[in-house]
Structures are given as structure tokens and as C-alpha cells.
Amino acid sequence: MLPLIAFLVQAAASASPSPVPQPPATILVEPAAAFLAACDADADALTTRAERDAGVARAFAPAEAAAGERGVGYIAYAEWARRWLGDANALPGPYEVDADGDNRITAAELERRFTALFDRYDMNKDGALTRAELVTVRARPPGEEDGRGRERGRRR
Numbered sequence: 001m002l003p004l005i006a007f008l009v010q011a012a013a014s015a016s017p018s019p020v021p022q023p024p025a026t027i028l029v030e031p032a033a034a035f036l037a038a039c040d041a042d043a044d045a046l047t048t049r050a051e052r053d054a055g056v057a058r059a060f061a062p063a064e065a066a067a068g069e070r071g072v073g074y075i076a077y078a079e080w081a082r083r084w085l086g087d088a089n090a091l092p093g094p095y096e097v098d099a100d101g102d103n104r105i106t107a108a109e110l111e112r113r114f115t116a117l118f119d120r121y122d123m124n125k126d127g128a129l130t131r132a133e134l135v136t137v138r139a140r141p142p143g144e145e146d147g148r149g150r151e152r153g154r155r156r
């Protein structure tokens with residue numbers, strides 16, 4: 001027992017305290033932004049419109065193939081979202097994607113929604129998304145909003 005205590009005391013003494021405290025998580029990535037970053041097929045850290053369209057088509061094709069017809073229902077869309085956006089309830093959700101309200105999500109509807117999201121993220125409107133455009137910087141972590149947050153521009 002004694003050697004263990006001695007070791008622990010030594011370990012505590014040698015553990016240097018971090019010079020700066022862990023900063024709160026103020027840089028966030030929305031699920032749609034993470035998806036668009038993953039569309040960067042040529043790995044130049046920029047997502048172009050062409051990469052976006054190819055990425056959406058590539059990600060959605062298996063879901064549509066599994067459905068065996070054009071478009072997928074909301075339940076299949078939730079499965080798609082769980083896989084590609086990280087959560088079944090992540091945005092964009094089925095109601096906002098299903099533009100014609102026929103309870104099916106088509107590839108064209110998904111591409112249109114991601115086109116709108118792309119344009120929202122593309123702050124300088126140059127047709128390519130940088131990683132800086134895809135993160136959301138907050139003055140405070142979520143849940144600590146005080147109404148004076150510096151959340152950067154745009155968003156919904």
C-alpha cells in the first residue's frame with residue numbers, strides 16, 4: 001500500500017498544471033456543414049458546388065436504391081440522416097427537404113435543400129466553402145446564451 005501512495009503523491013507532484021484552462025466549446029459545426037465538408041472530394045479543404053452535388057447524389061443513391069423507387073419515405077430519410085448527418089433528427093429534416101409535401105424525399109429535393117444551405121454558408125459568395133465558412137463561432141457555449149452572443153452572421 002505504501003509504495004502505491006508514494007507513487008500517487010509523486011504523480012500528483014509531477015503533473016504540471018495546464019497553463020491555460022480548457023476553453024469552452026464555442027466553435028461548432030452543424031450536421032449539414034459537416035456533411036458539406038465531407039463532400040470535398042479532391043481534399044483541397046474547399047467544397048465546390050460540383051462537389052456538393054456529387055456528394056449529395058453519392059450519399060443518397062444507396063437509400064433510393066434500397067427504397068426501390070424514386071425518393072424515400074420519412075422513416076428511410078431518418079435512417080439516411082442518422083448515417084450521413086449523425087442523428088435521425090439532424091437538420092435538414094424531412095419537412096424542410098420535402099418541398100412538394102408528398103411525404104417522399106427525392107434526390108432533387110435533397111440537392112435543392114443542400115444548395116440553399118450551401119449558399120447560406122458561402123458568406124463571400126465565391127461558390128466554394130472554406131472550413132471557416134462551415135464552422136459557427138459562438139461567444140459562449142450552447143446553453144449559456146445571454147442574448148449578447150457573438151454568433152456569426154446568417155443562420156436561419
Ligand SMILES: [Ca+2]
Nearest residue numbers: 040044046047
Ligand atoms: Ca474540394
Ligand SMILES: [Ca+2]
Nearest residue numbers: 098100102104
Ligand atoms: Ca417530395
